[in-house]
Amino acid sequence: MTRFTVRTVPAPDRAEQARYDLRTVLGSFELANPVMTASGCAAAGRELNQFFDVAALGAVATKSIMVNPRSGRPTPRMAETSSGMLNSIGLQGPGIAAFLEHDLPWLAEHGATAIVSIAGSSVEEYSELARRLRSAPGVAAIEINISCPNVADRGLVFACDPDAAARVVSEVRGRSAPSVPVFAKLSPDVTDIVSIARACVSAGADGLSMINTTLGMAVDMDTMRPVLAGVTGGLSGPAVKPVAVRCIWAVHAAMPEVPIIGMGGVRSGLDALELILAGASAVAVGTAIFHDPSAPTRVLRELRDALVARGFGSVADAVGHAHRPPEPHPRPGDEDAVDDLETAGAEG
Amino acid sequence: MSDEHGPVQVRGEVLSVRRVGGYHHMALTAPGVAERTRPGQFVALAVGGPDTGLVLRRAFSIHRVSSRGVYGGTVEIVFAVAGAGTAWLAAQGAHAIVDVVGPLGKGFSLPREPGTATLVGGGYGSAPLFTLAEQLRERGCRVDFVLGAAAADRVFGALDAKRMASTVAVTTEDGSTGTRGIVTDVLSDVLDRSRSDVVYACGPMGMLRAVSAVAAHHGLPVQCAVEESMACGVGVCMTCVLPVVGDDGVTRMARSCVEGPVFRGDRVRWDDVGSIPADTYGAPAGGGAAR
Ligand SMILES: Cc1cc2nc3c(=O)[nH]c(=O)nc-3n(C[C@H](O)[C@H](O)[C@H](O)COP(=O)(O)OP(=O)(O)OC[C@H]3O[C@@H](n4cnc5c(N)ncnc54)[C@H](O)[C@@H]3O)c2cc1C
Ligand SMILES: Cc1cc2nc3c(=O)[nH]c(=O)nc-3n(C[C@H](O)[C@H](O)[C@H](O)COP(=O)(O)O)c2cc1C
Numbered sequence: 001m002t003r004f005t006v007r008t009v010p011a012p013d014r015a016e017q018a019r020y021d022l023r024t025v026l027g028s029f030e031l032a033n034p035v036m037t038a039s040g041c042a043a044a045g046r047e048l049n050q051f052f053d054v055a056a057l058g059a060v061a062t063k064s065i066m067v068n069p070r071s072g073r074p075t076p077r078m079a080e081t082s083s084g085m086l087n088s089i090g091l092q093g094p095g096i097a098a099f100l101e102h103d104l105p106w107l108a109e110h111g112a113t114a115i116v117s118i119a120g121s122s123v124e125e126y127s128e129l130a131r132r133l134r135s136a137p138g139v140a141a142i143e144i145n146i147s148c149p150n151v152a153d154r155g156l157v158f159a160c161d162p163d164a165a166a167r168v169v170s171e172v173r174g175r176s177a178p179s180v181p182v183f184a185k186l187s188p189d190v191t192d193i194v195s196i197a198r199a200c201v202s203a204g205a206d207g208l209s210m211i212n213t214t215l216g217m218a219v220d221m222d223t224m225r226p227v228l229a230g231v232t233g234g235l236s237g238p239a240v241k242p243v244a245v246r247c248i249w250a251v252h253a254a255m256p257e258v259p260i261i262g263m264g265g266v267r268s269g270l271d272a273l274e275l276i277l278a279g280a281s282a283v284a285v286g287t288a289i290f291h292d293p294s295a296p297t298r299v300l301r302e303l304r305d306a307l308v309a310r311g312f313g314s315v316a317d318a319v320g321h322a323h324r325p326p327e328p329h330p331r332p333g334d335e336d337a338v339d340d341l342e343t344a345g346a347e348g
Numbered sequence: 349m350s351d352e353h354g355p356v357q358v359r360g361e362v363l364s365v366r367r368v369g370g371y372h373h374m375a376l377t378a379p380g381v382a383e384r385t386r387p388g389q390f391v392a393l394a395v396g397g398p399d400t401g402l403v404l405r406r407a408f409s410i411h412r413v414s415s416r417g418v419y420g421g422t423v424e425i426v427f428a429v430a431g432a433g434t435a436w437l438a439a440q441g442a443h444a445i446v447d448v449v450g451p452l453g454k455g456f457s458l459p460r461e462p463g464t465a466t467l468v469g470g471g472y473g474s475a476p477l478f479t480l481a482e483q484l485r486e487r488g489c490r491v492d493f494v495l496g497a498a499a500a501d502r503v504f505g506a507l508d509a510k511r512m513a514s515t516v517a518v519t520t521e522d523g524s525t526g527t528r529g530i531v532t533d534v535l536s537d538v539l540d541r542s543r544s545d546v547v548y549a550c551g552p553m554g555m556l557r558a559v560s561a562v563a564a565h566h567g568l569p570v571q572c573a574v575e576e577s578m579a580c581g582v583g584v585c586m587t588c589v590l591p592v593v594g595d596d597g598v599t600r601m602a603r604s605c606v607e608g609p610v611f612r613g614d615r616v617r618w619d620d621v622g623s624i625p626a627d628t629y630g631a632p633a634g635g636g637a638a639r
């Protein structure tokens with residue numbers, strides 16, 4: 001199902017598109033294509049595999065796993081908001097042992113590339129998770145969800161404190177197999193995201209994921225009380241896309257060499273491209289899955305069309321494109337440039 | 349990928365929307381959904397059209413399906429206008445396109461032996477009970493209905509019920525039709541008179557809890573189709589949970605969209621819905637606030 005059409009240029013040649021190389025490189029981490037699921041919006045892939053082949057995605061980022069099984073927060077856990085939603089799930093999950101026994105092997109058997117997201121309430125817990133994952137086969141990368149309260153610091157979220165974030169990252173990096181890339185997932189709820197990003201990279205993060213949800217709240221007009229049992233919740237969906245673009249833009253501008261997985265409000269190929277132009281080398285689809293369970297494959301298809309239509313020869317050519325000064329000549333998307341993808345790609 | 353039992357995602361075309369009392373009845377084509385559906389399962393519809401700000405699907409019990417006929421497979425739902433999403437659905441005319449995901453969840457399980465079943469529906473909660481009644485009848489079961497609602501225009505399907513059931517008891521809170529009161533005011537009597545072997549119920553959570561208590565009092569098994577707010581409907585988001593006791597006696601926060609919506613009434617911890625009972629698997633020791 002296509003929600004929009006990019007027809008500023010002639011319809012791209014289907015055969016051309018089928019051949020289009022969507023590979024993307026995030027440092028040492030190479031993906032067959034740049035579209036993946038966002039953590040917490042795809043569980044561990046099984047359910048979505050009913051709608052499309054999860055192995056066809058660049059990767060599946062699994063729901064953040066903790067050391068122990070976890071029941072999560074009371075309900076209601078969600079509220080729909082304008083072009084978005086609030087969630088307060090509280091990381092309900094089976095714990096690392098069950099994850100390693102049931103979920104990770106399933107992803108491997110089905111040929112999916114697994115990015116394992118981990119979450120903890122202390123540096124020690126993150127460290128324990130990294131240790132347990134080290135001997136597990138099928139971990140393509142680790143994403144550290146640092147938007148978790150640090151019990152040792154009165155519940156201050158790791159992602160909001162450069163030192164705490166760096167301690168977690170350096171611990172996880174140190175304990176993980178050197179060949180497994182480690183991404184730190186940043187929260188937009190900080191004064192200066194670039195300083196947190198720098199702290200994570202200095203501590204050894206191979207790349208950064210952004211953005212996690214931004215804290216919000218809704219009051220029910222009938223009960224005149226907070227909608228969510230947890231009072232506040234994380235805002236996601238199309239409503240947060242501009243926040244994601246801003247964060248990716250700022251971090252890519254400061255550290256263009258650091259690979260970024262972008263997420264936040266992506267529901268179409270053009271949304272994905274927007275995050276890529278701002279500096280992301282791969283893009284995750286989250287809340288849009290709830291609206292359209294086959295959104296990740298649709299976004300991938302639409303992204304390929306959008307790249308072709310704009311004359312980008314590869315994903316890499318588009319990464320951070322928005323940072324380049326405007327060109328005096330026709331843009332690679334203009335009618336004349338489209339025919340010759342190679343030339344256009346070289347220009348773009 | 350999708351097998352013959354799993355859900356499918358299809359572009360449905362609206363065949364008709366008409367008012368039925370205080371509700372709307374919608375029929376739409378949904379090839380592939382009808383063939384797979386069991387009574388008690390539901391569909392999740394995308395509402396609001398392309399580029400809508402309503403980012404979550406709306407869940408509706410499947411009222412009827414037909415896998416034959418000129419339209420291929422069709423699905424019927426019955427809904428009350430509750431907010432923007434259901435208002436949008438009510439405003440759709442014939443030929444409108446609605447994206448359908450279904451059938452979702454676990455439906456009612458049917459008894460192996462013929463017996464007597466009492467079906468309890470609250471408001472639009474009766475919608476999924478008629479196909480259930482038909483299948484029970486096909487298996488040689490006696491069926492009795494109890495339908496309750498706030499007022500007469502919110503009692504759905506009393507005529508259909510009369511056609512299928514040995515007896516139909518109707519209750520309304522305002523007394524505008526049937527007995528004034530709620531379903532549990534008459535349920536005990538119905539269970540005794542019909543010598544019921546099993547109870548099936550769908551309706552508001554408060555009703556399900558009360559029906560489960562009455563069934564327990566009579567020593568009868570009860571299956572309840574619950575209604576929890578759902579973000580994804582397909583099992584990936586963990587919003588739709590409620591405390592349910594498993595076969596091993598351990599309480600877990602179960603996803604009502606995939607492990608339900610039909611649960612054994614004696615397994616749902618009705619008093620604790622909306623909270624995490626302290627003995628739940630994985631319950632917090634100190635209570636974290638991670639997200
Ligand atoms: C398994 C299941 C079966 C259902 N079957 C029916 C049915 O047969 N007929 C019918 O009329 N309604 C049914 N509902 C309730 C129906 O989904 C809601 O009335 C509908 O989502 C309201 O959407 P809205 O935009 O009009 O209301 P709003 O209040 O604006 O909705 C806002 C948000 O809250 C959610 N929400 C609001 N009310 C409910 C509710 N009662 N249950 C779950 N989520 C809710 C919506 O999905 C949406 O995300 C069912 C719900 C579930 C979970
Ligand atoms: C229901 C839900 C659960 C989420 N769970 C997690 C999680 O476990 N770990 C995590 O890092 N991010 C989690 N997220 C955040 C998403 O991965 C993503 O960063 C965010 O929602 C923004 O992307 P989106 O707008 O595409 O959803 C969750 C988001 C939602 C909506």
Ligand code: FES
Pocket residue numbers: 577578579580581582583584585586587588589603604605606
């Ligand atoms: S609604 Fe998402 S898991 Fe049930």
